[in-house]
Amino acid sequence: xxxxxxIPELALVATAVIVILLDLLTEQKRLLAQVSISGLVVxxxxxxxxxxxxxxxxxxxxxxxxxxxxxxKMLFLGVAFLVILSSVDYVIKFARFQGEYYALVLLATLGMxxxxxxxxxxxxxxxxxxxxxxLYALVGFLKxxxxxxxxxxxxxxxxxxxxxxxxxxxxxxxxxxxxxxxxIAQSIQAxxxxxxxxxxxxxxxxxxxxxxxxFKIAAVPFQMWVPDVYEGAPTPIxxxxxxxxxxxxxxxxxxxxxxxxxxxDWLSQNWGLIFAGLAVISMTLGNIMAIPQSNxxxxxxxxxxxxxxxxMVGLAALGVSPVGDILGQSGVLFFLASYVFTNMGAFIAxxxxxxxxxxxxxxxxxxxxxxxxxxxxxxxxxxxxxxGMPPAAGFMAKFYIFxxxxxxxxxxxxxxxxxxxxxxxxxxxRVVKVMWLGQAASQEKVPSSAALRLALVLSCLGVxxxxxxxxxxxxxxxxxxxxxxx
Amino acid sequence: MGSGYLTTILFLPAxxxxxxxxxxxxxxxLIKWTxxxxxxxxxxxxxxxxxxxDRSPEAAGLIQFEEKVLWIAALNANxxxxxxxxxxxxxxxxxxxxxxxxxxxxxxxxxxxxxFAWLLLLETSILGxxxxxxxxxxxxxxxxxxxxxxxxxxxxxxGRKEYSAIKYVVYTLFGSAFMLAGILSIYFTTGSLNMVxxxxxxxxxxxxxxxxxxxxxxxxxxxxVKLPVFPLHTWLPDAHTDAPTAVSVMLAxxxxxxxxxxxxxxxxxxxxxxxxxxxxxxVILAVVNVLYGAAVTMRQTDFKRLIAYSSISHMGYVLLGxxxxxxxxxxxxxxxxxxxxxxxxxxxAMVGLVMHNAHERDLRQLGGLARQIPIxxxxxxxxxxxxxxxxxxxxxxxxxxxxVGSFSSTIVPGIQVYxxxxxxxxxxxxxxxxxxxxxxxxxxxxxxxxxxxxxxxxERVYMFAFVxxxxxxxxxxxxxxxxxxxxxxxxxxxxxx
Numbered sequence: 010x011x012x013x014x015x016i017p018e019l020a021l022v023a024t025a026v027i028v029i030l031l032d033l034l035t036e037q038k039r040l041l042a043q044v045s046i047s048g049l050v051v052x053x054x055x056x057x058x059x060x061x062x063x064x065x066x067x068x069x070x071x072x073x074x075x076x077x078x079x080x081x082k083m084l085f086l087g088v089a090f091l092v093i094l095s096s097v098d099y100v101i102k103f104a105r106f107q108g109e110y111y112a113l114v115l116l117a118t119l120g121m122x123x124x125x126x127x128x129x130x131x132x133x134x135x136x137x138x139x140x141x142x143x144l145y146a147l148v149g150f151l152k153x154x155x156x157x158x159x160x161x162x163x164x165x166x167x168x169x170x171x172x173x174x175x176x177x178x179x180x181x182x183x184x185x186x187x188x189x190x191x192x193i194a195q196s197i198q199a200x201x202x203x204x205x206x207x208x209x210x211x212x213x214x215x216x217x218x219x220x221x222x223x224f225k226i227a228a229v230p231f232q233m234w235v236p237d238v239y240e241g242a243p244t245p246i247x248x249x250x251x252x253x254x255x256x257x258x259x260x261x262x263x264x265x266x267x268x269x270x271x272x273x274d275w276l277s278q279n280w281g282l283i284f285a286g287l288a289v290i291s292m293t294l295g296n297i298m299a300i301p302q303s304n305x306x307x308x309x310x311x312x313x314x315x316x317x318x319x320x321m322v323g324l325a326a327l328g329v330s331p332v333g334d335i336l337g338q339s340g341v342l343f344f345l346a347s348y349v350f351t352n353m354g355a356f357i358a359x360x361x362x363x364x365x366x367x368x369x370x371x372x373x374x375x376x377x378x379x380x381x382x383x384x385x386x387x388x389x390x391x392x393x394x395x396x397g398m399p400p401a402a403g404f405m406a407k408f409y410i411f412x413x414x415x416x417x418x419x420x421x422x423x424x425x426x427x428x429x430x431x432x433x434x435x436x437x438x439r440v441v442k443v444m445w446l447g448q449a450a451s452q453e454k455v456p457s458s459a460a461l462r463l464a465l466v467l468s469c470l471g472v473x474x475x476x477x478x479x480x481x482x483x484x485x486x487x488x489x490x491x492x493x494x495x
Numbered sequence: 496m497g498s499g500y501l502t503t504i505l506f507l508p509a510x511x512x513x514x515x516x517x518x519x520x521x522x523x524x525l526i527k528w529t530x531x532x533x534x535x536x537x538x539x540x541x542x543x544x545x546x547x548x549d550r551s552p553e554a555a556g557l558i559q560f561e562e563k564v565l566w567i568a569a570l571n572a573n574x575x576x577x578x579x580x581x582x583x584x585x586x587x588x589x590x591x592x593x594x595x596x597x598x599x600x601x602x603x604x605x606x607x608x609x610x611f612a613w614l615l616l617l618e619t620s621i622l623g624x625x626x627x628x629x630x631x632x633x634x635x636x637x638x639x640x641x642x643x644x645x646x647x648x649x650x651x652x653x654g655r656k657e658y659s660a661i662k663y664v665v666y667t668l669f670g671s672a673f674m675l676a677g678i679l680s681i682y683f684t685t686g687s688l689n690m691v692x693x694x695x696x697x698x699x700x701x702x703x704x705x706x707x708x709x710x711x712x713x714x715x716x717x718x719x720v721k722l723p724v725f726p727l728h729t730w731l732p733d734a735h736t737d738a739p740t741a742v743s744v745m746l747a748x749x750x751x752x753x754x755x756x757x758x759x760x761x762x763x764x765x766x767x768x769x770x771x772x773x774x775x776x777x778v779i780l781a782v783v784n785v786l787y788g789a790a791v792t793m794r795q796t797d798f799k800r801l802i803a804y805s806s807i808s809h810m811g812y813v814l815l816g817x818x819x820x821x822x823x824x825x826x827x828x829x830x831x832x833x834x835x836x837x838x839x840x841x842x843x844a845m846v847g848l849v850m851h852n853a854h855e856r857d858l859r860q861l862g863g864l865a866r867q868i869p870i871x872x873x874x875x876x877x878x879x880x881x882x883x884x885x886x887x888x889x890x891x892x893x894x895x896x897x898x899v900g901s902f903s904s905t906i907v908p909g910i911q912v913y914x915x916x917x918x919x920x921x922x923x924x925x926x927x928x929x930x931x932x933x934x935x936x937x938x939x940x941x942x943x944x945x946x947x948x949x950x951x952x953x954e955r956v957y958m959f960a961f962v963x964x965x966x967x968x969x970x971x972x973x974x975x976x977x978x979x980x981x982x983x984x985x986x987x988x989x990x991x992x
Contacts, residue, residue, distance in 0.1 A: 339569075393642065396668075399635040408631070408675070409570070415679040423679065427672035434668050438645065438661065446649055446657070483569035 014059070014067050014074045017052040017082060018119055024048025025115040032108020042097045042460075045111040046090060049118075053086040061488070070189055072126045073492075080342060080489035081125030081260045088253040088349055089118040094464035095357045096245040098364065103150060110150060114249070117143035121257035128268065130178045130188040133261060137174070137225070140257065141167050144250065148242040159241025166234045167224070174221025180214035181269075190268040198272050205276070215270060219283055222265075225258030226317045229291040239310035244363065247306055248356030251313040256345045259320060263338060266324075267493050271332060281328015284321045285422055292318030292429040299436045304369045305359055308436060312395060313352065315433060319397075319407060320344055322426050326414040337417075338490035339483065340410035346482055347402035347475045351394040354468030358388035361457040361465070371440055376449020384455060385444045387469050392437040394472050397430045402475035409483065498562050500544070501576040504537045504586070505622050508593060512615035515608055523607040527597070530611040534594040534618060541590035548583055550977050555580075556985030558628065558691055566632075572688050575629040580982025581759060581829060582625045584975055585752055588836045589625060591964070592748040593618035596741040598957045599844050602851070603651065603739070610651055613643040617745060624753050630678050630688040634671070637717075637753065641667050644734075644742070644750075651739040659733040666720055666730040674717025674757075680710045681765070694764045694989070711769040715762050722754030722810050725784045735803035740847025743799070747806050748840035752832045755813045759825065759986065763817065767989040770820065774907045777818040782913050784811030785920035793927045798849065798856045801931055802842045805882065808920055809835050815917050816897040819910055822980075822987045824900025829979045831897055834881075834889035834968060841878040841961040845871060848954060849935070853947045858931065863940035868949040872936040874958045879928040881965050884921055889968035894921065896976070906990065 012019075027048075028041050035041075056079055064074040072078075092114060100107045120140030127133045145167065149160025182188055185196040197205070205211060223231035239247045271277050295315030302308040320341055327337025361384050362377060363369050377385040394401030407430070411423045457465075475482055511533025519526050549559060558577035566574040578586060596614060603610050620643070623636030641664055648660040678688075685693050720727045731751070735743050763770045788808030795801035809831070816828025848871055850856045853864065865872040881888035884895075901914040950958060968975060 398641065399638050404635070404638070405567075408679075411675070412570070412679050412682060415676070416683045420676060420680065424673070424676050427675050428669070431665060431668040431672050434664055435661065438664060441645075442649060442657065442661075445646065478566075480567045480569060483567065487569060 011065070011067055014064055015072075016055045017059075017086075018122060020048055020052040020055065021115050021119045021122070024052075025112040025119075028112045028115070029108045038100070038107045039097065041108055041111050042093055042100075045093050045115060048115065049086050049090050049093070053083065053090070056082045056086060066128065071129045071132045072123070073128050074126065075492045076489045077260075077264070077492045078122075078126035080485060081256065082122045084256055084346060084349055085118050085121045085125070085253050088249065088256075088353060089114060091353045091357065091464045091468060092245050092249045092253075094460045095248070095360050096243075097460040098458045099243060099245055099360060102243070106150070110147070113143045113147050117147065117249070118253070121253055121260075124257045125260040125264070127261075128190045128264070130182065130190070130193075133265070134171075134175060134178065137261070138171065140254065141171070144246070144254065147246045147249075148238055150243050150246070151241070155241035156243070157241075159238045163234055163238045170221050170224035170231065173217050177214045177217025177221055180210050180217065184208065184210045184214060190265060193269040194272060197270070197276070202273070202275070215280060216283070218265065219280070219287075222258055222262050223287065226255050226262070226320070227314050228287050228317050228321060229294045229314060232291070232295070232314045235310045235314055236307045239313075240304055240306045240369070244306065244356060244360045247309075248353055248360070251309065251356070252349050252352045255313065255317060256349065259324075259341060259345060262324065263327075263341065263493075267327070267338070271493070274331070277328050281325050284328055285325035285419065288318045288321035288325055288422065289425055290318075291315065291321060292426060296429050296432045296436075299433070302436070303371055305363070305371050305374070305440065306369050308371065308440070309352070309355060309359070312433065312437070315429065316348055316352075316395070318429070319410065319426055320348075322414050322419070322422055323410040325422060326410070326417050326419055329417045329419065330413070333494050335487065335490040335493050336413040337410075338493050339486040340413040342486035342489055343479070343483055344406040344410045346486065347394070347406040347472070350468050350471030350475065351391050351401070351403055354387060354465060354472055355391035355395065357461060357465045357468060358384050358391065361461050362388070362455060365455040371443055372447075373450070374440065374443050375447025376444070377455070378445035380449055380451075380453065381455035381457070384457060384465070387465050388444065389441050390469055390472055392441055394476070396434045396437050398434075400473065400476045402472045402479070405476055405479040409479075500540070501560050501562055501578065501626050504540045504544070504590065505576065505619060505626055507533050507537045508615040508622070509619040512612040512619070515615070516612040520608060523604065526607050526611050527601060530597045530615060531594070533615060534590070534597050537618075537622070538590040538594045541587045544578065545583060545587050545978075548578070548978060550981065555981045556988075557981075561628075566629075570631065570688070571686065572631045573629050574632060575689065576626045577628045577691075578626065580978045580980060581756070582982070583978055584829065584833045585625045585749065585756055586622060588752070588833055589618065589621050589749045592745055592836060592840050593622075595840070595844075595957045595960060596745050598953060599744060599847065600739070600741040601953055605651060609646070613646050614741065614745075617643040617647070617742075621745070621749050621753065625756060628690050630681065630690060633690070634675060634678055637674070638671055640750065644746070647742045648734060648738045651742070652737040653739070654737045655733070656737045659730075659737040662730050663734040666727070670717040670720030670727070673713045677710050677713030677717070680713065684710070690760065690764075694985075707766055708769045708772070711762055711766040711773070715758065718754040718757040718762065720754070721751055721757070722814065723751065723807065724780055724810075724814060725787055725807070728784075728788075728807050731807060732800055732803045735806065735843075736797065736800045740843060740851075743803075743843040743847070744840045747803070747843055748836040751806065751810060752836060755810070755817065755828065755832050758814075758817050759829070763820070763825075764986050764989065767986075767991075770818070771906055771990065774818045774820055775909070778815060778907055778910060778913050781811045781814035781818065782916045784808065784814060785917050786811075786923070789920045789923035789927070793923060793930075795927075796858050798858055798861070798931075798935065799843070799846050801858070801927065802839065802846055805924065805927065806835070806839055808924065809839070809882075811920065812894060812897050812917065815901055815913070818907070819901035819904040819914075820906040820990055821900045821904030822983055824897055824904055825983045825986065826976055826979045827893060827896030827898075827900045829983065830889075830968075830972065830975055831893035833975060834893040834965070837961060837965050837968070838878055838881045838888070838890055841874070841958070841965070842882060844957065844961070845875045845878060848950060849875075852949075853944055858934045861935045861941075861944075862938045863936070864944060864947070865936040866940045867944050867947045870950045870955065870958075874950075874962060875936065876932055877962055877965070879932050881969070883925045883928045887966065887969045889965045889972070892969055892972035896972075
């Protein structure tokens with residue numbers, strides 16, 4: 010066993026412990042953020058250095074250290090970095106428990122990194138629970154009525170989702186007798202199609218897995234928790250949920266469905282179609298429900314449901330594509346990368362603006378173009394990216410993912426998806442309109458801290474870079490997706 | 496002229512926009528001068544480009560001033576620019592109107608910095624549409640244009656500006672949604688995003704999973720929204736009417752030409768056989784456009800809305816010329832795009848002047864203005880006559896070519912009948928233009944308009960520029976048709992005519 014390959018995770022655990030202990034000793038709470046960030050930087054540096062080598066799996070085939078896992082680890086570390094930067098001023102609201110806040114963020118990150126790396130059903134379950142429990146606590150951190158309600162709701166629905174997931178895993182284990190994804194794949198392929206058809210256990214197991222993971226990525230009809238939790242949670246945590254938690258869900262779906270159920274073809278085509286159906290209802294309902302929203306966090310919540318729909322277009326494409334074709338996978342990875350920058354940017358702008366206004370109502374954003382031109386410009390850029398318009402990253406992401414779908418005769422799905430983008434333009438631009446055209450209630454400027462500005466600049470740079478010269482990230486995504494070529 | 500020439504033309508306005516947005520806050524005079532300089536240089540460069548363009552018959556179908564750099568390896572997409580006989584006139588027109596739009600906007604004093612930044616960005620994106628030879632780049636430029644337009648109409652517009660702005664955005668995105676699906680289908684049919692390469696036989700070789708006709712229609716919907724083609728035209732009167740003057744000029748002048756250009760460049764060039772198959776249907780739609788547009792124009796009482804509706808009718812001629820599929824008719828259609836850009840651009844500029852100076856846009860309230868503002872009245876009349884196609888103006892040359900070309904085209908059965916129906920549109924045009932001029936400028940002089948200021952020096956300068964070019968093209972259309980022919984002849988070759 011090679012513990013050296015586990016350094017990024019160990020670094021996070023160590024940082025989390027240090028942060029908690031340090032919280033007891035120091036009155037300088039900013040130090041906690043600095044320590045957390047240094048821990049993330051160390052973990053990130055090691056992760057980057059590990060890129061490109063073909064390391065063996067560790068912990069008795071439990072964890073893979075392949076490019077796919079590393080790609081997601083970098084993504085999660087990056088998101089955690091931005092989340093902590095944007096929390097520096099926000100955590101003052103909590104007064105106490107700042108150490109726990111940062112530690113929980115780090116532990117959730119750890120859970121997600123494990124989610125991207127696990128190749129075993131049991132480890133997957135543990136990784137998901139590690140992430141979820143940290144997030145349940147984080148959502149309730151504000152301890153006001155809404156935040157508590159959100160936390161409870163998330164906990165209860167999350168527990169149901171976990172139970173469903175576990176039941177699905179149990180069925181698959183019962184059917185194949187294995188928990189390792191590759192072993193599962195082998196025992197499925199060894200069976201003749203009639204036997205597979207005759208046994209509903211496998212199909213039921215897969216459907217339950219879709220439901221369990223669907224909760225993580227907030228796909229309709231497993232999205233009930235999203236609006237309330239997004240609204241009630243501390244905004245940096247909302248950002249974290251909407252970006253990292255969703256990306257982790259997709260990482261695990263890609264890994265499980267491709268490693269375990271990628272073969273035979275008829276099987277993958279069937280779950281491909283399940284995702285196509287989920288994509289259609291997620292996009293459509295997410296977008297339509299977003300239109301009447303008056304709270305920016307709820308609006309972004311519904312928008313993230315719609316974005317999960319676009320991502321599932323990629324899942325559908327890779328389901329129906331023949332083995333060895335990784336355009337769908339790299340499309341999903343690239344979309345996730347661009348979505349991370351875009352949504353983080355949007356939420357950071359919201360944190361900055363709402364922090365000053367003490368309100369999340371879209372109407373209160375009126376006149377932001379005058380009061381905080383750069384914040385408004387950044388938010389506008391991110392919203393344009395969410396619509397999927399050039400020159401922002403969102404356009405390239407959609408182009409890439411839809412091109413995978415068109416290649417596999419899913420043109421109908423692409424047409425539905427692009428028409429959905431048109432609907433989404435309506436509500437995203439409403440926010441833009443309010444900011445630039447609305448009459449400001451006061452002329453007071455909206456200041457923002459250096460940490461927030463740095464986080465915002467990084468996100469916006471990412472959005473523009475991925476939109477204008479996406480080649481490098483596409484190359485990375487493609488390299489990461491190579492693991493799906495048998 | 497080495498490589499990078501087109502890039503300079505393309506991005507100078509955008510550089511100007513960035514400069515204005517981030518470096519010149521609070522200095523409105525300097526902003527206006529910067530905007531003027533950063534649009535004047537592209538205009539000069541475009542004129543030099545036009546002069547240097549190789550017009551010899553051997554240059555037919557050749558891309559000139561080509562620039563090609565690998566952009567996204569994973570998608571096989573290139574940063575690929577170039578001009579041919581089809582795109583050169585429209586590029587020139589865009590640079591011309593882009594510069595004049597800045598002059599027309601000189602009196603803007605609301606949020607000056609943002610206004611000029613968006614206006615310049617708009618110019619870059621339109622230039623990009625005409626200069627791109629890569630489908631992805633083309634589509635990106637096509638989409639970028641929406642954002643400046645949204646802000647320009649929304650903030651500096653009048654009337655129901657917010658409604659018009661979002662309507663414009665939704666219509667455009669609706670069209671480009673289908674276009675994107677079409678472009679993706681082409682990409683996977685051929686594995687290429689290079690327009691030139693695909694037109695030279697990519698599609699003919701590969702059998703598509705999707706019928707070629709489906710891709711043709713996906714693309715056509717996108718272009719038809721922009722041109723606009725009945726029944727997708729309803730955004731146009733709202734957007735044109737509520738936009739600020741200079742933006743109406745750009746909108747009517749070059750933006751809607753992107754639709755006609757796209758039809759020629761993609762629909763007809765890439766799918767000649769399909770285009771033949773559906774030509775009759777599209778010709779009929781063209782005639783509906785002409786007659787319906789003209790009929791609706793006739794009963795408008797709002798000055799600006801009247802001009803807006805007349806565009807629908809005139810774009811019908813473009814559609815007719817394109818899908819008559821004859822060499823002469825397509826040359827005529829392209830010339831009509833150029834001419835309409837000038838004429839309607841001038842008309843919108845003049846309407847803007849009248850509205851600004853007389854504070855009235857209802858034709859029923861206006862009258863007898865020729866006495867009070869003679870210069871505006873004369874130039875307005877010239878523009879009006881050019882619009883109805885009076886000889887010696889560009890309008891005549893263009894419409895004449897469209898009609899002669901369509902009438903003699905052999906590809907569409909019964910085209911003669913439709914051409915004659917189309918010609919009827921000219922009669923109606925003469926009716927509403929002359930009636931409009933009569934209502935606004937002639938008749939009894941109204942005292943309440945005494946003291947209305949006439950055009951000042953700056954306004955006379957751009958009026959003169961417009962009129963000079965309209966006359967030049969009207970008297971010597973070969974200056975353009977020689978160029979356009981080079982772009983059209985390969986398309987005719989593909990059609991086997």
